[in-house]
Amino acid sequence: GENVEQHPSTLSVQEGDSAVIKCTYSDSASNYFPWYKQELGKGPQLIIDIRSNVGEKKDQRIAVTLNKTAKHFSLHITETQPEDSAVYFCAASILTGGGNKLTFGTGTQLKVEL
Amino acid sequence: EPEVTQTPSHQVTQMGQEVILRCVPISNHLYFYWYRQILGQKVEFLVSFYNNEISEKSEIFDDQFSVERPDGSNFTLKIRSTKLEDSAMYFCASNILYRADTEAFFGQGTRLTVV
Numbered sequence: 522g523e524n525v526e527q528h529p530s531t532l533s534v535q536e537g538d539s540a541v542i543k544c545t546y547s548d549s550a551s552n553y554f555p556w557y558k559q560e561l562g563k564g565p566q567l568i569i570d571i572r573s574n575v576g577e578k579k580d581q582r583i584a585v586t587l588n589k590t591a592k593h594f595s596l597h598i599t600e601t602q603p604e605d606s607a608v609y610f611c612a613a614s615i616l617t618g619g620g621n622k623l624t625f626g627t628g629t630q631l632k633v634e635l
Numbered sequence: 636e637p638e639v640t641q642t643p644s645h646q647v648t649q650m651g652q653e654v655i656l657r658c659v660p661i662s663n664h665l666y667f668y669w670y671r672q673i674l675g676q677k678v679e680f681l682v683s684f685y686n687n688e689i690s691e692k693s694e695i696f697d698d699q700f701s702v703e704r705p706d707g708s709n710f711t712l713k714i715r716s717t718k719l720e721d722s723a724m725y726f727c728a729s730n731i732l733y734r735a736d737t738e739a740f741f742g743q744g745t746r747l748t749v750v
Contacts, residue, residue, distance in 0.1 A: 555738065564639075564726050564741035565678060610678060620666040620683040620690055621730055623739060627677045 523548040525613050527626025534601050535634055542629045544611035545593040553614040553621070554587060554594045559628075560607045568609075569596070601633045637661045639742035641727050647748045648717050656712045656745045658727030667710045668728040668739065669702065671695070678726065684710065717749045 524547040534540050546554075552573040557565035571578045571585045571594065578585050582601075587594040598605055608630050612623040640659040648654050660667050669681040682692040684702050701713045710729075714721055724746050728739045 553737075557741075564743045566741070567738050570738065620668065620685055621737060621739060622668070622680050622683055622691055623670075623678075624680065625678040 523613055523624040525624050525626040527611050531630045533632045540598045540601055542596045544626050546613040550615050551613040555612050556596050557610045558607045603633050606633045639740050641742035641745050645746045650749055651716050654714050656725050658710045659708050660729030664729035664731050666730050669712045670726045671723040673723045719749050722749045
């Protein structure tokens, strides 16, 4: 089955700096790559996603890039703010007969320091 | 904004007891999922459910687990005889899935503590 690796496990940046989180996936059939933000005690919330037919997508301070050949994708957060502090999960998805099963990475604890 | 709702938010149960975790998916969604997250670990897929039957399940989802959609709105996860290692955060999710790549909306989760 699909395996998603995520690095780093923790990331500490100064407010205003950029943060980059990287993920790799194993199954070339994966065609959907969402990023979720999870705050303490809450469920994962989608912040951005990318489809396999797109190389890059941006939404304000957040961008995601996808390299299908290398099977890796990255999350870029610019001008980080304290409220960006959370755990970020990447995920990969393959359509199966049963739906859109997500395989998650191990998570990155992002801390934005003042 | 529509959301996935889960109850209870926290459930404490004794080992060996049965628990039922409840979810109300977004009303026009067709696919429903349960995931779990052991403290400090990644979110893991348990089961997907479509058209009133299980469509895929993981190795974690053994005979102790079952899912049901008893009416038009609720989606439940039952654990028949809880074990200590079942302690985790359980998330329900749903999506509409007209294509392979649609957003899965997650509920706030139920924290299950088995003592």
